């Protein structure tokens with residue numbers, strides 16, 4: 001993609017197979033009955049891949065305000081030391097934007113992909129996968145996030161793009 005030439009991305013519907021090169025995605029369902037059958041416990045993936053130096057568990061609530069479409073993606077980031085898990089609630093409508101490694105393990109925006117998710121998903125980015133920060137659509141949405149961190153700058157790398165990508169939302 002030439003410098004300065006904006007690129008349009010149209011998201012596909014999030015599905016585990018399409019997302020697999022970048023991580024795992026699974027709809028949350030089933031689980032076991034808990035609390036006198038007043039609820040269900042759905043266990044999440046607890047064994048997130050991470051480096052030994054990333055020994056600080058980070059568990060957070062991301063209270064995301066909705067983004068307007070088209071969403072401008074001007075950079076990608078990655079977490080070289082840990083996979084990163086997000087849980088989307090049943091009311092969620094969100095975008096994931098990812099890019100494979102290009103030359104010298106830099107993000108390749110020409111092969112970037114966007115995924116539109118709706119409802120309660122567990123999403124896990126593989127360790128070191130280039131992605132744009134999570135995007136909520138439609139309404140303020142609370143996502144749960146978990147990853148392992150070193151506590152220093154190794155936890156997140158960013159790369160600005162020569163030209164932004166614009167993600168159109170159906």
Ligand SMILES: NC(=O)N[C@@H](O)C(=O)O
Pocket residue numbers: 077084131132133134156
């Ligand atoms: N950087 C950060 O805290 N969040 C991102 O990794 C994200 O994917 O939202």
